[in-house]
Amino acid sequence: MDEHTAPDRDAYRAAPVDPTIAARLADQGLGYRLVSHDGDEYAAWVQVIARGFQDAERTADQIEANRERSGYRRATGVYDAAAPMAESPVATIASWIGELAVPGGRGIPSCAISAVTVSPTHRRRGIARAMLEGELRSAVAAGVPMAMLTVSESTLYGRYGFAPAAFSTSWRIETRRATWIGPRPGGRVDFIPRTRVREIVEPLHVRSRLRFAGEIEMNPPAWDAIAGTWPHAEHAGAKRAVQYADAAGEVRGVAIYAVRENDDDFTKATVTVSYLLAETDDAYAALWRFLLELDLVAEVRASELSLDEPLRWMIADHRAATVTVRDHQYVRILDVPSALEARRFGAAGVVALEVDDPLGHAGGRFVLDVDANGVGAVAAWEGADEPADAVTLSIGIAELSALYLGGVSAATLVSAGRARSSDAAATTRIFSWHTVPRLSFWY
Ligand SMILES: CC(C)(COP(=O)(O)OP(=O)(O)OC[C@H]1O[C@@H](n2cnc3c(N)ncnc32)[C@H](O)[C@@H]1OP(=O)(O)O)[C@@H](O)C(=O)NCCC(=O)NCCS
Known part of the structure; x- marks a missing residue:
């Protein structure tokens, strides 16, 4: 748009x-x-x-x-x-x-x-x-x-056409068992004060947020809450922060965390990561390695991570990490042509779409024509028959919203009885995307 x-x-x-x-x-x-x-x-x-x-x-x-x-x-x-x-x-x-x-x-x-x-x-x-x-x-x-x-209860918003379109994961990592096998980038990790976090985190996010479907533009209160610079914030003093600067001195990532001591055993503290933002693969590796190799720490916890974290492939023992999944980012398409024309698709093809919207905002019959570059054009579907070479997809607005960000495949929705298609495999290829959607915040 x-x-x-x-x-x-x-x-x-x-x-x-x-x-x-x-x-x-x-x-x-x-x-x-x-x-x-x-x-x-x-x-x-x-x-x-x-x-x-x-x-x-x-x-x-x-x-x-x-x-x-x-x-x-x-x-x-x-x-x-x-x-x-x-x-x-x-x-x-x-x-x-x-x-x-x-x-x-x-x-x-x-x-x-x-x-x-x-x-x-x-x-x-x-x-x-x-x-x-x-x-x-x-x-x-x-x-x-x-x-x-984002929702307090999963059962509230489907009735208005919302669906979970990006799932999140929560991690508990036994640090001594994990063993870092990821890259060891050449830049620097340094502690920074909360005021510095507030300065760098917003521009870092602005530069990187469009890399992953599901992430959203954030507003000033979120950055103050994350940095601990919100006036009279509770427990702000517990927040520790480090930045990663690359070999050229450019800041590429930041991690904010808190440590809880274990009074019975000083070697078994727990670290809770409240936010880790990395603009580059090096920043991601350097910050996670820093956290997993902290002395006197037995467990690192983090939430609002994605379903497909590189971190899983940076530790030697997969079972050192206990990962739980939750529905997180809910979306609801209000205008089908605008929404479909804004995203890119995984394969070329034509989909004749029949969309049902109980609230009457976005229902209708549409033809989505995706070219070889993954760019879709949407037109009204006139007449009873679908266009030649089109696959059909009959779907509710909530299910189309879930499919939209690439967090679930058309084939899975068809298998679950949540959509119908003349060719689930072809529809899946068209709607596919090569990264899973994510959302790092609550709002
Ligand atoms: C959730 C909350 C907003 C519902 O408000 P409410 O005015 O009682 O809801 P309504 O009477 O308008 O109910 C609307 C529909 O939601 C359903 N519903 C309401 N609360 C529900 C719940 N907790 N679980 C499942 N369904 C619920 C109703 O059955 C009704 O269904 P229908 O219209 O399809 O027949 C209210 O209970 C609340 O404030 N909860 C605490 C704060 C919270 O969790 N807010 C949501 C943040 S994401």
């Missing part, structure tokens, strides 16, 4: 809530409106989100830090005028337009959704459904072709 058609982020942030959904909630006696970032109503909205995620009340300083850094978010609340604390919302949602990396090294504008809470006093009355449908309608109205979120 070029600049001329890119959705206007400011206009999206300020656009009024969807009138159809506002009317639906008004029928239940509930107000549905945007929340201003100024004044007390923002503080009340932040407190309700903290309560919704079982967190402690936020301090005044934390609220101010949040207010200063969260201007990019569209904040929405549902209000019950009959409640004793009528100035506090009974439900919250936030969204913003960010960029999602797609196969082929490009980004697509995507509506990120976060802070979905409904007060336990108002649960299971359709308020979350109303807010999700409202946010998706607003995104469609703004011309955003995709939506995305």
Whole structure:
């Protein structure tokens, strides 16, 4: 998508809530409106989100830090005028337009959704459904072709057309058993202070995030949280950080971790890696080697890694690592032609696509024609018969969204009864991509 058609982020942030959904909630006696970032109503909205995620009340300083850094978010609340604390919302949602990396090294504008809470006093009355449908309608109205979120529970968002499109892995590595057999790059690993992490991590991420489908553009609060520079951050002092600079002195990677001592045995501390970002293979190898060879450490833990980490091939004993998999990045296509034309495909071919979308945003019949360079062009599928030489794919919008980033194959979806195809192998080759999607964050 070029600049001329890119959705206007400011206009999206300020656009009024969807009138159809506002009317639906008004029928239940509930107000549905945007929340201003100024004044007390923002503080009340932040407190309700903290309560919704079982967190402690936020301090005044934390609220101010949040207010200063969260201007990019569209904040929405549902209000019950009959409640004793009528100035506090009974439900919250936030969204913003960010960029999602797609196969082929490009980004697509995507509506990120976060802070979905409904007060336990108002649960299971359709308020979350109303807010999700409202946010998706607003995104469609703004011309955003995709939506995305990370989830507290796997069962919540399939009903709105979202599907897990990038899985994540959590690792526990017994360091003495692992034994480093990977490269030993010639650059330097050095400790750096948290303020330096904050300076280098964002540009490193900007330079590298399009390499992996599923990664997203991140905003300032995430970098402060990662670096430990968020004002009054809890346990910031526990964060240790190292950078990797290559032989030319260019910083190519950073790792942030915390160490927990074992009081019964000082040789058995646990290291938890909160973030490791490497722009080059050398930086990746040097930083992981540093972490796995730390003295007095028995176990290294890391999460939000990908399903296909080079790290697995850098240790002598595969069973030194216990790896668990979780659904992580959920995406939802809102505009099939824009989404398909933004990514690159693994093989040439023609797919006659029949897409079912219960919410009515992206369903229809399309012909995807992929050329020898992996570039797809999408046209309407007219007439009853599929074009000559086309393979067919009948698929729900959630399943197409899962397929989109390359994290599952068409053949697997067909075997699971989640899609139908006249030629699952050919469809799989067309939709394939050579790297697995990933997402290194929660949002
Ligand atoms: C999850 C939460 C937002 C649901 O809010 P809610 O207003 O009770 O949900 P709704 O009444 O609108 O339910 C919408 C649909 O989701 C289903 N649903 C709601 N909560 C569910 C849950 N925990 N597990 C599975 N399904 C759930 C409902 O059955 C309903 O299904 P249907 O419309 O297809 O029949 C709310 O319970 C909450 O705030 N939980 C704690 C915070 C949280 O986990 N937020 C999500 C962050 S990703």
